[in-house]
Amino acid sequence: MFSRAYRAVITVPPLAWVAVFLLLPYALLFCYSFWSVSASQAIVHSWTLDNYRELLRVDVYWQTLFRSMWIAARVTLFSLLLGYPLAYYLSFHAGRRKDLLYQMVIIPLWVSYLVRAYAWKTILGSDGVLNTLLQYLHLTRHPLEFLLYSPFAVVLTLTHIYTPFTILPIYASLEHIPRSLVEASHDLGASPLQTFWRVILPLSIPGVLAGATFAFVLSLGDFLAPLLLGGPSGIMISNIVVSLFGAAYNWPLGAAISLCLLVLVVALLFWSENLEKKWSFR
Amino acid sequence: MSRGANSRWLAAHALIVFAFLYLPIATLIVYSFNGQGVGGFPPRDLTFAWYRVLFADDAIWTSVLNSLLVAAVAVMIALGFGIPAALALDRAHFPGKALFRRLVLLPLILPGIITGLSLLMLFREASVKLSLLTIVLGHGTALISVATTEVFAGLQKLDRAQEEASLDLGANYWQTFWRITIPNLRLSIIGAALLIFTLSMDEIAVSFFLIGRDNTLPLEIWGRLRRGITPEINAISSIIFVFSLIAIVLWYRMRMTAEGQPEIVTELVETTS
């Protein structure tokens, strides 16, 4: 299948696109992080480490980064706690309804982020559905303030959005486990619970890692949910970047933070991949 | 037997998770009919008024048209570069293949802000003004990965022997490509197109940075949100949900016919490793 012309046609255009629209932009990101901005809001193309020094010096960047990581960690944890049992149910107990339930998992996955974040905004507000419902049921007398414009709201919304992301890879790795292994385990005297701990869980770890990585990385870099629902206490690292590219107008500094974020994310991806390989047993 | 009890607990958990996933959207839809606004309980004065307001809202419909246009072009770009990319990954050997594979798939797992900002800088340096064109290029870049993954999966299920038989019977590589390979990939390609179209219509993270004067639908909604919330937004959101629902179910059915369950994210994971 490998005539010269054929090979050229299938490799050159994608490579070209990737080079222009992916490699080059990342290279620019790299360059920008070493440039600076002048008083007249022009980009000064002279190389300096000032941006990085600023990041190391000023506390707010670190604090926000750690807060973002903490939020991302909570989102990942909750998504896994919600997602794993569902994936397990789907794979081992769903029987004939498996197909339908699988569709019900992927639908929220692809439905607009904005729609879902907006839904939570209307639900969590002080005049929102949840608060008025609680008051209607006489469970509370005043609206609960912490529901919206807080890290709580961000974690809740992002968990809602990324739980399907964790369900799918876990489900896939569970499906890959041959049922004969489960039978063999029972045959050798292990109860269903023991079988889960000794056989099923270890073999599903690649899926768990993949799902956790998705949830963590995407939550970490999220800026929309904090803008809609986070309030001043829910600001995440990407929001700082957004304002640096907007009102605060310091593209190079923003680029520096973005580059750090990119490096962090890529490092996480590599690490996760390595772990997955170790737990792969194929 | 304990299996039955386990099954019940797991089913209950599943029910709770599905409720968590769907109730907010259901609430959204219900309140799009609420005369009293987005909040408050219980919903009263059920009315179609907000939908009427929505249909009279020109700005929204302009943005819908923009989105449709952008999505259509994004599909073409994503498929136009994604199909060759999938073929290259599946069959060709060339220097830098591993790096290429990772780069192509990176936008799918990277937060949109990084893709958006890096492209913004590109356009800035190239002195390209921000407009629907830049959004199209952004969507195309981000969604090539989806096209590549879908088509790659389709290629795995393709029987090599068919292509070999075609060559054996006298067709050359090009003829084989058009007569055998592409028709076999038909379902993957259509499915990918459907998915990419839907994702492009909903895309906001990358578009956020590449927007010029003309809004796409998500950005139009976003702008409204900053100004104040009305159930009109509920109405358009509900419509978006219904269309997405239809598109996803169609896509899923298509994939199922192409055999086997679509393991979306794992294919990704496997192709990135």
Next chain:
Amino acid sequence: MTATTTNPAESGAKTAAAALLDIRNVAKAFGRNAVLRDISLQIAEGEFLTILGESGSGKTTLLRIIAGFENATSGEVWMAGERLDNQPPYRRRVNTVFQHYALFPHLTVEENVGYGLRVAKLPRPEIATRVEEALAKVKMTAHAKAKPSKISGGQQQRVALARALVNRPRLLLLDEPLSALDANLRRQMQVELKSLQREVGISFVFVTHDQEEAMVMSDRIALLRRGELEQVASPREIYSRPATAYTAQFIGHTNLLRGEMKDGVARCQSLSWRSGFRDGPALFSLRPENIRLASPAAHADAVRFRARVERHAFHGATDLLQVCCADGLQLTLRASSREHWQGDLELEFSIADAVPVRESPERN
């Protein structure tokens, strides 16, 4: 249709052995599809029993019912005086060697073999000793620390065996464990399995579709056809005295002679001989190796006939010849490959070798 069953004690297996496993009228249906119908079978202590059958005969289902992975639709299974089939698989003193071994990919060979012992929470030193013993028995000591993906199919099969045996079950079930091996390795493993069983002394229930394998290894064979037991007997008996046409044809080659019994004479086209069976339509099984060149003097117990050689098939040690009599009756016989029989031959067979068999009616 009742099957012809020989009691384990009669067939020469460990005589005076108690019945370890008692399958009583077990039936299994999947929806409207009846896979097993009214199976009753006893397995003795220390016996090597093979459940033989084609695909779709229900043999694997029967095994899975004993193991506990399927529930019988009706009937009961008892082991050593206690009800077995109401227990989950992890409480039965039965272990299985799976068809594709089902080794745990994330555990080493050692850890796989010790799995059942760890689950039973036996003390560590005891686990270590028993695992070592088991591995030595299957000659896999050198690979103790390897992962299943790194060893060959034959080696995986041994590990699966060790993993099952180390738990000292009362009964070992083997689900076509040799089917994935190539011919030479298979033959070797058949011998090893048989001697292992003798050494360990526990009952083996072996499932296969390969009748040669069954003959080589078993104390008794239970032939299963479409969910019913066709015949249960020792290999020699099932071969030389098949009860039904199906049995005669499934195990080894045979000629099925269709004829009439009348007044003490069996008539099959141009052949006839004295026979003591009742009048009516009759069916006889005649093994190819029992047809030989006619001896110069006629015998009262031999049936002579003339036939022409039509076809030769080389089978290594012997040839399989197809001959045709004047009246069109076609027979198959075996001849040594060194003799090249051709043309018209004068042949004979002993009356005793024409074994009467029952019909095997079509079953849905």
